[in-house]
Amino acid sequence: MSHAAAAVDHQHHHEEHHHEEYSYTGVTNKKVMMWAFLASDCMFFGTLISTYIIYHGKSLTGPYPVEVLSIPVTTASSFVLLMSSLLMALSVAAVNRQDIFQFRLWIFLTSVFGAIFLGFQSYEFTEFVLKGVTVQQNLFGSTFYTMTGTHGLHVAIGVFWLFSWFVYSFFGNMKDKAVDIEVAGLYWHFVDIVWIVIFTVIYLVEFVGVKA
Amino acid sequence: MSAHEEHPSHVPVYIKLAAALGIVTAVEVAILMMPLPNAAMYVGMYSLAAVKFGFVVAIFMHLKYDNKLLTGIFFSGFTIALATMVAMVSLINYQPTKTSINVKDTKELAALSTGNAENGPAVFKAKGCSACHVVSSVEGAVGQVGPKLDGLSERAKTRVAGKDAMAYIRESIENPGAYVVEKYPAGLMPANLRQTMSDQEYNDLVAFLAKL
Numbered sequence: 001m002s003h004a005a006a007a008v009d010h011q012h013h014h015e016e017h018h019h020e021e022y023s024y025t026g027v028t029n030k031k032v033m034m035w036a037f038l039a040s041d042c043m044f045f046g047t048l049i050s051t052y053i054i055y056h057g058k059s060l061t062g063p064y065p066v067e068v069l070s071i072p073v074t075t076a077s078s079f080v081l082l083m084s085s086l087l088m089a090l091s092v093a094a095v096n097r098q099d100i101f102q103f104r105l106w107i108f109l110t111s112v113f114g115a116i117f118l119g120f121q122s123y124e125f126t127e128f129v130l131k132g133v134t135v136q137q138n139l140f141g142s143t144f145y146t147m148t149g150t151h152g153l154h155v156a157i158g159v160f161w162l163f164s165w166f167v168y169s170f171f172g173n174m175k176d177k178a179v180d181i182e183v184a185g186l187y188w189h190f191v192d193i194v195w196i197v198i199f200t201v202i203y204l205v206e207f208v209g210v211k212a
Numbered sequence: 213m214s215a216h217e218e219h220p221s222h223v224p225v226y227i228k229l230a231a232a233l234g235i236v237t238a239v240e241v242a243i244l245m246m247p248l249p250n251a252a253m254y255v256g257m258y259s260l261a262a263v264k265f266g267f268v269v270a271i272f273m274h275l276k277y278d279n280k281l282l283t284g285i286f287f288s289g290f291t292i293a294l295a296t297m298v299a300m301v302s303l304i305n306y307q308p309t310k311t312s313i314n315v316k317d318t319k320e321l322a323a324l325s326t327g328n329a330e331n332g333p334a335v336f337k338a339k340g341c342s343a344c345h346v347v348s349s350v351e352g353a354v355g356q357v358g359p360k361l362d363g364l365s366e367r368a369k370t371r372v373a374g375k376d377a378m379a380y381i382r383e384s385i386e387n388p389g390a391y392v393v394e395k396y397p398a399g400l401m402p403a404n405l406r407q408t409m410s411d412q413e414y415n416d417l418v419a420f421l422a423k424l
Contacts (some may be wrong), residue, residue: 039289046293086230199259
């Protein structure tokens with residue numbers, strides 16, 4: 001048992017000095033792991049977006065995207081998500097300064113903005129279904145919901161993750177948590193850049209050449 | 213913590229970046245309302261999206277300040293994703309009528325592609341069928357050169373063994389010489405009529421004839 005005790009002691013010793021696990025390269029393992037995950041997530045979204053593009057304009061029945069997509073609504077939700085990225089960056093900066101009050105404020109607002117984005121998406125999906133766009137309706141419905149739904153799921157996971165850190169900050173010690181917050185932040189910013197692409201490729205481009 | 217220490221002066225950079233991202237998004241939407249050629253719109257929108265993407269990754273996600281290994285990991289995934297997208301979108305030769313309906317072969321497809329019988333009489337007249345065929349329900353269809361088409365659906369079923377009514381009607385238009393109605397000369401009905409109409413017109417016409 002002395003081995004285990006020594007291990008615990010060793011770990012404890014580490015925590016006291018706020019050490020992180022570093023790889024040979026001097027980059028924390030957690031960050032390397034997150035970036036590797038994001039690299040693979042690029043491929044995931046890449047295929048979903050190209051599937052949408054391939055089947056775009058190939059639906060045999062309506063409603064067609066140009067009839068249901070709303071630029072005003074999506075511009076607003078895109079703006080919310082962009083600003084949540086700023087709030088996330090501020091959270092990371094605050095936790096690095098160990099300014100816990102600001103950290104709580106920014107991380108809370110980040111998850112609220114994420115939740116607002118999800119609110120916009122629920123509104124959009126509801127509107128679509130009322131106008132007849134369901135997953136089974138046509139190729140547009142299937143590819144659109146698969147892609148934006150996957151993105152929405154990412155946002156929902158992010159909101160939960162960030163909000164958990166907000167709660168944690170009241171009970172746990174944030175001293176050695178800077179890397180964890182940074183890693184959560186990377187995930188959050190990624191969700192934002194995916195939306196930058198979706199907003200342009202799916203929403204804006206749809207209306208090129210369409211006279212308002 | 214030195215490898216990922218947050219420099220306090222980053223916060224103003226974050227705020228400026230967020231403001232810039234908001235403005236760029238507004239410009240993207242504004243492009244849609246400007247009287248620009250479509251090509252210019254595409255170029256404008258895609259490049260602005262790429263700029264937004266790049267800045268979020270470089271600044272909010274720190275790649276600019278972080279170990280280059282992370283940039284390498286992310287962009288290898290990103291490049292594969294982009295290459296896959298380009299390959300998929302450019303290589304897939306999509307045939308709408310053949311992939312969006314679940315059919316096993318062209319025969320099933322032909323049976324499925326339903327025309328609108330109500331538009332049939334208009335096509336019948338427009339393509340000159342009236343000059344040679346009688347159809348009592350179509351005004352002006354009084355030609356005596358070819359057989360009367362009233363009651364065609366019944367006759368068509370039994371004209372050629374192994375061909376149902378639809379297949380026979382299609383054949384008698386696409387290739388009138390394949391089966392020549394008794395007492396009528398071969399080669400009188402023009403063989404190129406199918407080529408004079410669109411797929412839609414053709415399907416409408418056939419749907420109409422099948423109900424005679």
